[in-house]
Amino acid sequence: MSDLRRGLTVAVAIARKDAISELRGRQAAGSTLFFAAIVLLLFGFALGPDSQRLAEAAPGLLWLAIVFGGLLTMARLHQLEADDGAFEQLALYPVDRRAIYAGKALAGAAAMLVLGGLLLPVVAILYGIPIGAAWLPLLAVVVLGAIGFAAIGTAYAGLTVRMRAREVMLPLLMLPIVAPLLLAAVKATVATLGGDPLGELGSWLQLLVAFDVIMLVVGAGTYGFLLED
Amino acid sequence: MTNVEFVIAAYGVILGGIALYTAFLARRIRIAQEASHRLDGDVDEAR
Amino acid sequence: MKTRMLGFVALIAVVGAAINGLFVVPADLNQGDAQRVMYVHVASAWLAYASFGVTALAGLAYLVRRDLRLDALALAGAEVGVMFTAFAIWGGMMWGKPVWGVYWQWEDPRLTTTALLLALYVGYLLLRRLTDDPARRAARAAVVGLIAAVDIPIVHFSVIWWRGLHQGPTIGDPSKILNPSAPLQFVLALLAMLGAFTLVWVYLLIRRYQLARLEWHLEDDARRGRVEAARRGAVGAVGVEEPAG
Numbered sequence: 214m215s216d217l218r219r220g221l222t223v224a225v226a227i228a229r230k231d232a233i234s235e236l237r238g239r240q241a242a243g244s245t246l247f248f249a250a251i252v253l254l255l256f257g258f259a260l261g262p263d264s265q266r267l268a269e270a271a272p273g274l275l276w277l278a279i280v281f282g283g284l285l286t287m288a289r290l291h292q293l294e295a296d297d298g299a300f301e302q303l304a305l306y307p308v309d310r311r312a313i314y315a316g317k318a319l320a321g322a323a324a325m326l327v328l329g330g331l332l333l334p335v336v337a338i339l340y341g342i343p344i345g346a347a348w349l350p351l352l353a354v355v356v357l358g359a360i361g362f363a364a365i366g367t368a369y370a371g372l373t374v375r376m377r378a379r380e381v382m383l384p385l386l387m388l389p390i391v392a393p394l395l396l397a398a399v400k401a402t403v404a405t406l407g408g409d410p411l412g413e414l415g416s417w418l419q420l421l422v423a424f425d426v427i428m429l430v431v432g433a434g435t436y437g438f439l440l441e442d
Numbered sequence: 443m444t445n446v447e448f449v450i451a452a453y454g455v456i457l458g459g460i461a462l463y464t465a466f467l468a469r470r471i472r473i474a475q476e477a478s479h480r481l482d483g484d485v486d487e488a489r
Numbered sequence: 490m491k492t493r494m495l496g497f498v499a500l501i502a503v504v505g506a507a508i509n510g511l512f513v514v515p516a517d518l519n520q521g522d523a524q525r526v527m528y529v530h531v532a533s534a535w536l537a538y539a540s541f542g543v544t545a546l547a548g549l550a551y552l553v554r555r556d557l558r559l560d561a562l563a564l565a566g567a568e569v570g571v572m573f574t575a576f577a578i579w580g581g582m583m584w585g586k587p588v589w590g591v592y593w594q595w596e597d598p599r600l601t602t603t604a605l606l607l608a609l610y611v612g613y614l615l616l617r618r619l620t621d622d623p624a625r626r627a628a629r630a631a632v633v634g635l636i637a638a639v640d641i642p643i644v645h646f647s648v649i650w651w652r653g654l655h656q657g658p659t660i661g662d663p664s665k666i667l668n669p670s671a672p673l674q675f676v677l678a679l680l681a682m683l684g685a686f687t688l689v690w691v692y693l694l695i696r697r698y699q700l701a702r703l704e705w706h707l708e709d710d711a712r713r714g715r716v717e718a719a720r721r722g723a724v725g726a727v728g729v730e731e732p733a734g
Contacts, residue, residue, distance in 0.1 A: 390640050393647035449522050457507060
């Protein structure tokens with residue numbers, strides 16, 4: 214079996230394991246989704262009741278909720294291994310670190326995609342955003358955002374999960390890094406919902422893709438050093 | 443022009459900050475060197 | 490020591506550049522005296538970025554070579570960098586209030602980028618502080634430093650586009666000073682401050698590196714002291730048990 218084949222097998226196996234534990238531990242994933250929904254609700258109380266203002270703020274609020282929920286998600290995906298001491302065991306096996314990273318990042322992206330996708334109807338209802346025909350490009354933006362967040366989230370969650378003060382370290386490290394992702398995702402969301410009058414959507418999508426690619430490459434390259442811990 | 447206050451604030455904080463940091467480093471280096479000499483002294487005494 | 494001489498030269502250079510920027514060079518026609526802030530603001534920003542370049546490269550080199558001296562250099566870069574970043578933001582605010590009327594301007598890409606730079610590297614320093622094992626600390630810090638450095642260009646483009654893909658520089662644009670049509674005296678004043686600050690920067694990096702090495706040795710001695718004590722304790726315990734066994 215070639216190295217690539219073996220790597221892919223490992224990655225898929227890890228992703229599948231994470232997906233199963235996510236589905237089995239339904240409470241945890243569901244709780245995170247509910248938390249994000251409550252955040253959206255609270256934004257309504259903080260910025261409302263003017264529905265015009267909320268409608269304008271909606272894309273930003275959506276992505277903030279995704280980011281906050283995402284922090285919990287990425288931490289959770291690494292918590293299981295940390296508790297079991299599986300990281301140390303993984304480090305012993307002669308498996309390509311990048312394959313392990315790929316598997317975790319894939320699981321993370323999938324979890325983020327589910328989170329983001331399920332928050333779309335919540336935002337549509339709470340802030341009165343007619344999504345309609347824009348749902349497909351909107352979903353594409355969510356996919357790109359999910360991949361980028363998971364790419365950096367996997368690396369940083371792996372780093373912080375065994376640390377002191379881990380609850381604050383993951384957000385502290387992640388939030389500045391994802392600032393451009395947040396910015397671009399919100400702008401792209403605005404463009405998809407508003408018909409893109411300025412023709413900006415292409416540029417923002419490019420930025421998202423660039424972020425995703427760069428973070429995936431750097432994440433894969435450095436994950437091994439974090440496992441050797 | 444009240445701009446002068448801002449110029450003074452800018453230069454004051456920045457140049458003053460550099461000076462403070464320089465002094466801070468000097469002090470910490472001195473403390474570390476003294477601690478290090480004390481440790482070497484202990485080793486010599488043990489011998 | 491050569492370092493001390495460098496320190497003195499840097500001191501003289503900074504004093505000279507400051508006198509030049511404050512008293513010798515004339516005020517700007519439009520911005521007035523606020524223009525003088527630009528010299529320290531731009532110089533600080535330049536060295537902030539340089540510092541984080543050092544941190545990222547030293548960290549990368551550490552991952553390759555596992556030499557803890559490289560980690561010490563990375564730490565020096567980050568701490569000095571955080572300081573210059575804070576200065577750059579402060580300078581930006583001290584320039585912004587008289588010129589724009591506000592301390593903060595979301596539409597200024599350099600201010601927002603620098604603020605993120607500060608956040609990134611404060612996180613780096615906190616991460617280091619919360620990790621005790623030197624090798625682990627060095628590896629984690631190297632990864633974070635690398636990722637942060639890679640993020641900066643992305644941030645740069647995103648905030649520039651954020652301001653408006655079709656909008657050119659506004660009137661109160663700080664980068665005007667780097668414009669080829671700026672008066673020669675201003676450009677020279679900026680270069681003088683930049684040169685002086687660079688000397689200071691090198692001096693501070695060296696000193697912070699020295700401190701890091703000293704503190705690492707102390708840390709290492711303390712750790713070995715504990716190991717020795719534990720070993721001695723274990724031997725003692727075996728000695729006590731033998732007669733009973």
